[in-house]
Structure formats: structure tokens, C-alpha cells
Amino acid sequence: MALLSIGVLASCKKSTDVSGTVTSIRNKPVAGVTVTLGEDNTFKDKVAYSDKTTTDNLGHYKFSFSGKSNRDYFVTCLCDSGQQSSSTLELGKSNTADLHLQ
Numbered sequence: 001m002a003l004l005s006i007g008v009l010a011s012c013k014k015s016t017d018v019s020g021t022v023t024s025i026r027n028k029p030v031a032g033v034t035v036t037l038g039e040d041n042t043f044k045d046k047v048a049y050s051d052k053t054t055t056d057n058l059g060h061y062k063f064s065f066s067g068k069s070n071r072d073y074f075v076t077c078l079c080d081s082g083q084q085s086s087s088t089l090e091l092g093k094s095n096t097a098d099l100h101l102q
Helices: 002-011
Strands: 013-023 034-041 046-054 060-068 072-079 082-085 094-096
Touching: 013 072, 034 060, 046 060, 060 072
Parallel strands: 013 094
Antiparallel strands: 013 060, 034 046, 034 072, 072 082
């Protein structure tokens, strides 16, 4: 019975990738800013998981994660140049989420 439960839990997670470019209001790549991957737990109405990365010299970032099927995930960037968040990511897929600071 325990093995069945572990199998069910494993099947609820989906391997997901998201990558993109952070650009300024002038549409130029922004290097060295923090991009956050967040999990919106709609059942508890708060962010339950997050991970961070920094953009490279061309403004690119990338995350790979195992997402839970009953949660929504998004990426966001907040810096002196502005902020922007993505729409909900599609689990089990490779997502592109370019962030244009405003």
C-alpha cells in the first residue's frame, strides 16, 4: 500500500521549464537582476514555494522544476527599473516568459 501512495504522489508532479529575457522599458536586455519563480497555493492563498536566479549579460534566465498539478506557478522580476510578472506557467511543458519592465 505504501508503494502505491508513493507512485501517486510522484505522478502529481510535472517536470517544467521556463526561460525568457528581461528587457527594460526601452526594450534593452537587463543583466544582473533577480527573477523569482513562485508557486501560488490557491488553497492557502499565499506563495508556498519560490526560487530565484539572476539574469546573464544578455538578460536571459532559466528555471527547471517539478511542479505540483494543483498549484499555479509564475515568474516575476522586481528591480529599480520596474517590475513585471508572467501569466501562469503551463506545467509539464517548456514555457517562454519574457518580462518587459514597466
